[in-house]
Amino acid sequence: MDYQAVLESIVEELRPQLGRAGHVASYIPALARVPATQFGIALRTCDGVEAAAGDSATPFSIQSISKVFSLTLAMQVAGERLWARIGREPSGNPFNSLVQLESEKGVPRNPFINAGAIVVADHLVAQCVDAKAEILGLLSDLCAEPIAFDEEVASSEAGSGHRNLALSHFMKSFGILDHDVATVLDVYFHQCAIRMSCVQMARAAGYLCRDGAHPRVGARVLSEQQVRRINALMLTCGTYDAAGEFAFSIGLPCKSGVGGGIIAVVPDRLTLCVWSPALDATGNSLLGRCALERFTARTGLSIF
C-alpha cells in the first residue's frame, strides 16, 4: 500500500477545514496560545517503513497520550501490583471528574482518566530513582531522539491544575496514594508537558503494534499480554467519553490528548499519530478524528 499517498491525500482534503471548527484547549493557559491551523500525520509500519505529511515534524504537547507511556513504564517496574489500585473499566465521566471517585472509594476506573494516571505516577515515584527522567528515557529510547519537557507548559499546568490537586488529595484521603501529592503531581504534570512530533510519536508507539517488541532494536518493551491489555484499554478508555464512537467509526485502539494529538494502533501492521490542536466537544482533536476515519476507510485497516 502507498501509505505516503494516503497521508498526503488526507492532508489535502482536510486542509481547507483548518481553523474553521473546534477550539484549542484553554484551561491550561500555555496551551491556549497554540495556533489552531496546524495539522500533521505520520505512521510507521512494523517493518520500519515510514510515511508523513503536513506538520508532521512540528513538536506538540502530548498531554494525555503520555498516559500510555507512563503506564508502560509502570507495567515494567511494578507489574501486576499496579491493578490493586486501578480499574479497567470505561468511566463514562469526564477525564477529570471527581464524582465517581467518591462512590468508588478513591479507586480510579482506569489508567487513562486523570485519577488513574496519577496513581500510575505514584507507582513510578515508588519504583524509579527519578521517575521524570525515566519517562523521558523510555520515550527517547523508543524514538531514537532526545525528548524533553516543555517547562512552561508544566508550570502552567501546576499553576492551574486545581482539579488534579483535588483528585489527588481525594485519593490520598482514601489511602490510594502512597506518596505526597506534590511529588506525584510533579511527575504527572511533567509527563503531560512532553513535546513530541507526529513522526517521533508514530515511532515511539511502535511496540504497540509489534506485540511488545521494541520498534528498532531486538529488545522487548513489554510482554505480548501486557501490550494486548494496553491496546484493549486504549480502545475502551483512550478517547474520553467518545471511546464508543471511536470504536464505531474508526475501529482502532487510540489515545488522545488535549494538545490535539491522537495515536492509533493497527496491531501487527503499524502505528499512526495525527495532530491538530482544535478539539471537538468531547476533547478529542476534531480534524484528527476525521483523519483517522478517512485513513481506516481508505486502507480498510481496523481491528474489526
Ligand code: GLU
Ligand atoms: N494535563 C492535562 C490535565 O491533567 C491532560 C488532559 C488530557 O490531555 O486529557 O488536565
